[in-house]
Amino acid sequence: MPVEVILPKVDMDMSHGTIATWHVAEGDRVEKGAALFDIETEKAAMEVEAPASGRVHHVRARPGDRVAVGAPVAWIYADGEAVGAAPDAAPPPPAPDGPAPAVAADAPAPPQPDPGPAVGPGITTTGSDRPPRATPAARAAARVAGLRLSDVPGTGPRGRVQADDVVRATATLRAVDTPATEQGWSPQPGPLHVTRRAGTGAPIVLLHGFAADSPGWAPLERHLPARPLIRIDLPGHGRSPRRRIAGFADLSRMLVEAFEDATRDAGPVHLIGHSLGGALALALADIRAPRVASLTLIAPAGLGPQIDGATLAGLTRATRPESLAPWLKRLVADPDRITDDFARAAFAPRRDASLRAAQAAMADALFPDGTQSFDLRAALARVTAPAQILWGRQDAILPVAQAMQAPGDVALHLLTGTGHMPHTEDPDRVARLVLRLAAGAEALAADNRAGAARA
Amino acid sequence: MSQMSPDITPAADNRPHAIRAYAPEVLRDALRKMHLIRRFEEGAEDSYMRGLIHGTMHLSIGQEASAVASCLDLGPSDKITSTHRGHGHCIAKGADVGRMFAEFFGKETGYCRGRGGSMHIADIATGNLGANGIVGGGLPIAVGAALTAKRLGRPDVTVCFFGDGANNEGAFHEALNMAAIWRLPVVFVCENNQYGMSTSVARSTAVPRISDRAAAYSMPGVTVDGNDFSAVAEAVGTAVARARAGEGPSLVENLTYRWRGHSKSDRNRYRTKDEIEGWMARDPIARFERELIAHGILTEAEAEGIAAQAVAEVEAGIAFAKDSPAPDVTDVTRYVYAGAA
Ligand SMILES: Cc1ncc(C[n+]2csc(CCOP(=O)(O)OP(=O)(O)O)c2C)c(N)n1
Ligand SMILES: [Mg+2]
Numbered sequence: 001m002p003v004e005v006i007l008p009k010v011d012m013d014m015s016h017g018t019i020a021t022w023h024v025a026e027g028d029r030v031e032k033g034a035a036l037f038d039i040e041t042e043k044a045a046m047e048v049e050a051p052a053s054g055r056v057h058h059v060r061a062r063p064g065d066r067v068a069v070g071a072p073v074a075w076i077y078a079d080g081e082a083v084g085a086a087p088d089a090a091p092p093p094p095a096p097d098g099p100a101p102a103v104a105a106d107a108p109a110p111p112q113p114d115p116g117p118a119v120g121p122g123i124t125t126t127g128s129d130r131p132p133r134a135t136p137a138a139r140a141a142a143r144v145a146g147l148r149l150s151d152v153p154g155t156g157p158r159g160r161v162q163a164d165d166v167v168r169a170t171a172t173l174r175a176v177d178t179p180a181t182e183q184g185w186s187p188q189p190g191p192l193h194v195t196r197r198a199g200t201g202a203p204i205v206l207l208h209g210f211a212a213d214s215p216g217w218a219p220l221e222r223h224l225p226a227r228p229l230i231r232i233d234l235p236g237h238g239r240s241p242r243r244r245i246a247g248f249a250d251l252s253r254m255l256v257e258a259f260e261d262a263t264r265d266a267g268p269v270h271l272i273g274h275s276l277g278g279a280l281a282l283a284l285a286d287i288r289a290p291r292v293a294s295l296t297l298i299a300p301a302g303l304g305p306q307i308d309g310a311t312l313a314g315l316t317r318a319t320r321p322e323s324l325a326p327w328l329k330r331l332v333a334d335p336d337r338i339t340d341d342f343a344r345a346a347f348a349p350r351r352d353a354s355l356r357a358a359q360a361a362m363a364d365a366l367f368p369d370g371t372q373s374f375d376l377r378a379a380l381a382r383v384t385a386p387a388q389i390l391w392g393r394q395d396a397i398l399p400v401a402q403a404m405q406a407p408g409d410v411a412l413h414l415l416t417g418t419g420h421m422p423h424t425e426d427p428d429r430v431a432r433l434v435l436r437l438a439a440g441a442e443a444l445a446a447d448n449r450a451g452a453a454r455a
Numbered sequence: 456m457s458q459m460s461p462d463i464t465p466a467a468d469n470r471p472h473a474i475r476a477y478a479p480e481v482l483r484d485a486l487r488k489m490h491l492i493r494r495f496e497e498g499a500e501d502s503y504m505r506g507l508i509h510g511t512m513h514l515s516i517g518q519e520a521s522a523v524a525s526c527l528d529l530g531p532s533d534k535i536t537s538t539h540r541g542h543g544h545c546i547a548k549g550a551d552v553g554r555m556f557a558e559f560f561g562k563e564t565g566y567c568r569g570r571g572g573s574m575h576i577a578d579i580a581t582g583n584l585g586a587n588g589i590v591g592g593g594l595p596i597a598v599g600a601a602l603t604a605k606r607l608g609r610p611d612v613t614v615c616f617f618g619d620g621a622n623n624e625g626a627f628h629e630a631l632n633m634a635a636i637w638r639l640p641v642v643f644v645c646e647n648n649q650y651g652m653s654t655s656v657a658r659s660t661a662v663p664r665i666s667d668r669a670a671a672y673s674m675p676g677v678t679v680d681g682n683d684f685s686a687v688a689e690a691v692g693t694a695v696a697r698a699r700a701g702e703g704p705s706l707v708e709n710l711t712y713r714w715r716g717h718s719k720s721d722r723n724r725y726r727t728k729d730e731i732e733g734w735m736a737r738d739p740i741a742r743f744e745r746e747l748i749a750h751g752i753l754t755e756a757e758a759e760g761i762a763a764q765a766v767a768e769v770e771a772g773i774a775f776a777k778d779s780p781a782p783d784v785t786d787v788t789r790y791v792y793a794g795a796a
Binding site for chain 1: 503505506511719720727729733
């Protein structure tokens with residue numbers, strides 16, 4: 001008899017949970033106690049461990065699915081046990097709050113106010129605990145189109161959203177309902193673009209900032225010769241698809257997915273993020289703590305409301321190097337760095353009007369009215385990996401005073417004569433600090449393992 | 456009750472204290488209770504994960520030796536006070552697992568007619584004065600019970616269980632002080648499982664050993680390996696005898712570990728897998744079982760029988776609870792307060 005894997009109750013008032021991610025694929029072998037999948041509740045992300053050793057089959061809930069407590073999501077077959085049809089699930093017990101539907105959502109959602117970006121362990125929550133009824137195909141289509149299901153009128157039974165509805169909604173939203181900032185682009189499907197450099201040791205994962213892209217790490221990379229590098233382009237940036245972003249929670253979910261895919265075969269990684277990428281790195285470290293060996297945040301967003309909205313607008317608006325250059329100069333402490341040649345090179349990828357439009361839409365979602373709409377201070381206080389914050393004292397985009405949010409365990413490096421771009425303005429020092437933290441974190445982890453083995 | 460074997464003089468005998476001091480059937484019953492606790496906790500965990508249990512719940516898997524050995528010298532008129540992690544204490548004091556599950560499931564057949572749940576099980580009839588959702592809440596109650604025994608001139612002793620987290624509550628200090636000045640028949644048993652939620656003892660407690668605090672209240676204090684059944688039985692047994700003889704209170708610290716998280720919503724960020732596995736390798740049940748077999752108290756086959764019996768008892772208990780009637784809504788306000796004992 002295969003062992004049933006259920007969606008467990010892990011919290012006081014929990015009747016349902018959302019599958020965040022599977023750590024194994026259909027047919028994979030797991031050891032009892034190994035991480036099987038993560039669930040998200042209103043309060044926290046939790047790892048669920050395998051109840052038995054064997055092969056995982058009949059996986060019947062996918063990431064994003066909301067599942068009733070007690071409903072089976074997969075079965076584990078012992079070695080050598082024949083895999084038959086999916087066993088008939090024992091009916092889920094009546095949940096305390098009434099009859100529990102099995103996998104998938106229940107009643108059509110009443111119209112919900114836009115929950116906006118949520119923070120905390122709840123970085124990943126959407127604020128709505130009753131997602132709309134939708135077929136799996138519709139869910140997938142909406143994900144690809146960058147649409148929220150709650151924006152899509154459902155025509156199926158009991159208002160269920162069908163794949164057709166998503167196609168129709170995509171067209172309508174583009175034609176009629178598109179706010180000015182979204183004109184000139186349409187959401188694209190596909191995973192985020194990842195590039196790699198081979199090397200030895202634990203990899204370093206790089207998350208660039210708003211309006212930047214992965215090639216922007218080149219100056220720093222020259223000072224990180226040995227380690228493997230994994231760079232992720234944010235949606236609407238570099239070679240990643242232009243995606244529609246509902247808010248920070250939405251964006252961090254995309255990053256978690258890309259991060260998991262990109263680091264699936266690696267052990268814990270050293271994570272570096274700059275500015276918006278710093279906020280995303282922090283969110284990742286919060287909800288995927290075991291995957292993060294060390295954390296370097298370079299002028300991270302999310303630690304206060306202030307941000308220089310004029311520069312954000314100027315960067316995304318510029319249609320030629322001449323109008324881009326003055327805003328680039330605001331990014332650095334020494335404006336002489338921004339030569340005409342530099343501005344022309346920086347403008348090259350921005351020639352694409354749809355990229356600029358997608359970024360403008362993203363700025364509007366994340367930094368409405370020139371304000372940081374998301375707050376990661378609580379996440380920073382929870383970070384368990386060795387972590388440091390690097391900030392230029394002359395930063396004109398994010399005030400260096402926000403660095404004072406750092407809790408006692410997080411190291412703070414305030415760089416003199418440096419603006420918002422320490423990794424290009426002072427790459428040698430940034431690389432040194434990154435490698436020092438990585439080495440320290442690895443030595444500490446080795447020590448802890450040895451200590452625990454002795455105990 | 457403790458029973459010396461007459462044919463062996465203690466000085467010549469280097470067998471563990473428990474093997475020397477207790478009759479084989481007492482030891483076998485203790486092993487049965489430890490298995491019963493383990494299986495009960497697993498059944499409770501499964502039921503909780505399936506959404507059958509309301510609220511939250513705290514499991515004591517890994518702490519079975521502390522619960523059972525601490526109650527070994529107690530009779531039905533002796534009392535215990537327990538904690539939020541109290542299922543093991545109930546079973547050690549003789550509770551019926553069917554009625555415990557019924558309580559968890561909110562059924563009319565539960566110990567508190569389903570009104571209390573996991574953290575409020577009490578059974579005055581067997582001397583269990585109750586679990587407690589308030590950290591340190593059992594300490595003053597235990598002192599009160601001991602004062603009652605003393606004033607009534609009864610020989611009853613109270614064993615007061617509490618965690619390492621509770622030893623920094625004001626109630627702990629007030630309770631120990633009062634018990635000492637009045638020489639009350641109470642034994643304070645601290646189950647030091649190394650953490651109060653996510654806070655380690657090293658981070659929360661100023662003294663290296665919690666038993667060091669006994670000195671401040673002029674009572675004996677001793678720290679033992681809480682996963683060693685015999686060591687706990689000896690330390691708590693000595694303290695119970697002292698209390699019964701009218702010599703006053705003692706503090707015993709059982710060093711142990713909870714295998715599971717604080718509750719099901721614990722993300723285990725504050726301890727490593729290696730640490731947990733290290734403690735799991737020091738399983739108190741396997742250790743006691745090996746000891747009993749090595750000293751000829753038990754055969755392998757009998758050990759398996761005891762384990763199997765525990766499984767069956769827990770299954771029957773869950774079935775009993777599931778089949779029991781739920782309270783009538785018109786009665787929700789009744790049976791909230793205890794009747795006179
Ligand atoms: C007075 C009080 N403070 C805080 C809490 C919240 N709380 C519940 S259990 C717990 C930890 C208790 O730790 P410990 O006494 O070591 O017992 P353990 O959980 O380790 O068995 C805390 C802080 C509470 N229930 N009561
Ligand atoms: Mg504790």
